[in-house]
Amino acid sequence: MTPTDRSGATPPSPRATVRRHPERAHYGLDTVHAILDEAIVSHVGFVVDGRPIVIPTLHARIGDTLYIHGSAAGRMLTTLAAGAEVCVTATLIDGLVLARSAMHHSINYRSVMLFGPTRVVTDREEKLRALEATVEHAVRGRSRDVRPPAEHELRATSVIALAIDEASAKVRAGGVVEDPADLALPVWAGVIPLSLTPGEPVTDDQGQVVPVPEYASSYRRSGTP
Amino acid sequence: MTPTDRSGATPPSPRATVRRHPERAHYGLDTVHAILDEAIVSHVGFVVDGRPIVIPTLHARIGDTLYIHGSAAGRMLTTLAAGAEVCVTATLIDGLVLARSAMHHSINYRSVMLFGPTRVVTDREEKLRALEATVEHAVRGRSRDVRPPAEHELRATSVIALAIDEASAKVRAGGVVEDPADLALPVWAGVIPLSLTPGEPVTDDQGQVVPVPEYASSYRRSGTP
Numbered sequence: 216m217t218p219t220d221r222s223g224a225t226p227p228s229p230r231a232t233v234r235r236h237p238e239r240a241h242y243g244l245d246t247v248h249a250i251l252d253e254a255i256v257s258h259v260g261f262v263v264d265g266r267p268i269v270i271p272t273l274h275a276r277i278g279d280t281l282y283i284h285g286s287a288a289g290r291m292l293t294t295l296a297a298g299a300e301v302c303v304t305a306t307l308i309d310g311l312v313l314a315r316s317a318m319h320h321s322i323n324y325r326s327v328m329l330f331g332p333t334r335v336v337t338d339r340e341e342k343l344r345a346l347e348a349t350v351e352h353a354v355r356g357r358s359r360d361v362r363p364p365a366e367h368e369l370r371a372t373s374v375i376a377l378a379i380d381e382a383s384a385k386v387r388a389g390g391v392v393e394d395p396a397d398l399a400l401p402v403w404a405g406v407i408p409l410s411l412t413p414g415e416p417v418t419d420d421q422g423q424v425v426p427v428p429e430y431a432s433s434y435r436r437s438g439t440p
Numbered sequence: 441m442t443p444t445d446r447s448g449a450t451p452p453s454p455r456a457t458v459r460r461h462p463e464r465a466h467y468g469l470d471t472v473h474a475i476l477d478e479a480i481v482s483h484v485g486f487v488v489d490g491r492p493i494v495i496p497t498l499h500a501r502i503g504d505t506l507y508i509h510g511s512a513a514g515r516m517l518t519t520l521a522a523g524a525e526v527c528v529t530a531t532l533i534d535g536l537v538l539a540r541s542a543m544h545h546s547i548n549y550r551s552v553m554l555f556g557p558t559r560v561v562t563d564r565e566e567k568l569r570a571l572e573a574t575v576e577h578a579v580r581g582r583s584r585d586v587r588p589p590a591e592h593e594l595r596a597t598s599v600i601a602l603a604i605d606e607a608s609a610k611v612r613a614g615g616v617v618e619d620p621a622d623l624a625l626p627v628w629a630g631v632i633p634l635s636l637t638p639g640e641p642v643t644d645d646q647g648q649v650v651p652v653p654e655y656a657s658s659y660r661r662s663g664t665p
Contacts, residue, residue, distance in 0.1 A: 255533055255547065255634075258483035260494035267492050269485035271531040271551050306496040308480055308636060313656065315647065316587040317575050318597070322480065326496050350542050360627050362541040372543070391644040398647030402585050405652070407659050408639035409480075411533060418630040419616040422540065422623030427630070431538065434632050 242384035244279075250327045250384055251276050253436055254305035255353065255411070257327075259283060259291065261299045274303070275348035276379070281329060282336070282345035284374040292373040296335040303329040303377060309388065310408040315397040323387050323406065330381040336374040345374045356430040411436055467609035469504075475552045475609055476501050478661055479530035480578065480636070482552075484508060484516065486524045499528070500573035501604070506554060507561070507570035509599040517598040521560040528554040528602060534613065536632040540622040548612050548631065555606040561599040570599045581655040636661055 251257070251274065260269045270291050275282045281303060285292040295301065310323040336342045343364065350358040364372070391404045413434040416427050476482070476499065485494045495516050500507045506528060510517040520526065535548035561567045568589065575583040589597070616629045638659040641652050 255536075256531060256549075258485075258494050258496075258529055258531070260483075260485040260492035260527070262487050262490065262492050265487065265490075266525045266555070267485035267487050267494075267527045269483050269492075269494050269527045269529040269553065271483075271529060271549065273547065300491045302485070302492045302494045304483055304494040304496060306481060306483070310639075311480075311578050311659075313579060313582060314586070316589075316593075317571060317583065318589050318593045320575055320578060320582075320586075322498065322578070324481075324496065328494065330491070346542060350545055353536050353545060353547070354538060354632070357538060357545075358542065361539070361545075362622055362625060362627070364541075364543050368541075368543040390642070391646070393646065397587055400587060401648050401650055402587070403650045403653050403656065404644040404647070405656065406642045406644075407579070407656055408642065409636050409661075410639065411634050412637035414535075414633035414635065416630050416632050417615070418628065421616070421618065422629070423626050425626055425628045428628050431628065431630065431632055434536075436634075 242386060244379070244382070246384045246386070247327050247379060247382045248276060250307060250325045251281065251305055251379075252352070254307055254327075255436070257283075257303050257305035259295075260302040260304070261291070261294055263290075263294060273349060273353065274305070275345060275352040277344060277348050279379045281377045281379055282348065282374055283377075284346065284349065284372055287371055287373040292375065295333045295375045296373050298332050298334065300332055301330070301377060308409050310406045312387075312391055312406050313404055314391045314393055315400045315402040315404045316394060319391065319393055319397070321387060321392075323389070325386045326384065328383045328385075329377055329379055331377055333375040333377050336376050339369075341376075342369065342374045345376070346372070354430050354434065356428070360428065467611065469604070469607070471609045471611070472552050472604060472607045473501060475532060475550045476506065476530055476604075477577070479532055479552075480661070482508075482528045482530035484520075485527040485529070486516070486519055488515075488519060498574055498578065499530070500570060500577040502569060502573050504604045506602045506604055507573060507599055508602075509571065509574060509597055512596055512598040517600065520558045520600045521598050523557050523559065525557055526555070526602060533634050535634050537616055538629055538632065539616045539618055540625045540627040540629045541619060544616065544618055544622070546612060546617075548614070550611045551609065553608045553610075554602055554604055556602050558600040558602050561601050564594075566601075567594065567599045570601070571597070579655050579659065581653070585653070
């Protein structure tokens, strides 16, 4: 939407050039980690029979490793468990940028792309840590309350790991960028902020009802603590 | 996160099997359209040198055609303009599902995957309509207020089209699904709803200041009108 946007940062499609060299990334690993930690899902791209497939997936990060998981019998995990090349992209939408001209409209966003071959996690302890981290990724503080995975659940689940080394973060923030001639137009311009916002928790009434824990009643999505 | 989730709907990674046959899709075209219209960005997957690339991109829908655009000189548009096979995935996050066991945690979401070869839009009128639809996709009612694209802006921009025929929608909604034995656990369970929520518009002060239009002050993200 902003092919001629000249703001310092980079809008999504037009300038989202692929950077396979970490040293060329616009942002450091701290930014990469914070975006991955805040984004609930990422979009995992892989190639089957020469064609791309992109699937939304919960992820979790431990240090410099990203974990994703799924049914051991499923197509995605079967493909990734074989060490497929993936591109994992996580995107946070921060706002809509409304310029006075159509082509300078943009969005504020933060995005991370990771590349690399995947590794299937065979070590039982690493697998358990990755699954626990996934629960914590969704809701920090939750993992200590829940029943841990049973053996048959572990067997039915594959976990794959991706090293966070070929990473690129892209961020567009701030206000409108205009052609100077457009500033005189009698058109409102500005930013509509957007954020993924929690509502009131809805308690399940199937079993024991216990008080809503603070991690649910005060749920807040944020990056690296 | 829900390899053993037995809810009627399908969680993201574990069961997101690829359905290339529209007749097998779980939902009809109305659902596909509504999800595409509500999602601000989609993730576009394509293949370069045998490796997947996934880029977040603004899109717009007109009827049964999805449009994306970007710099004519950019890598994504250059690849797509050549008629590349793509997978375009749009995902809306509706909530976190907190079960009493780790492995039954899930998310409520709506997602669409589109497949197919792309077509570069060469017709000037179609290109203008697609760019106008992109502004309307971001903020309904906005396009009538803004300066339309100039010739040099049009030349610098490529628009590609994807027929919405090989489409698959997946939706998980509703509450917790548990193993019966877990219902007795003294653990809170339920759903934390999530939605992309607008904040107060921030008016740009570079040029003429005009009142905030209602489409910005009462901004609301929704599907097909």
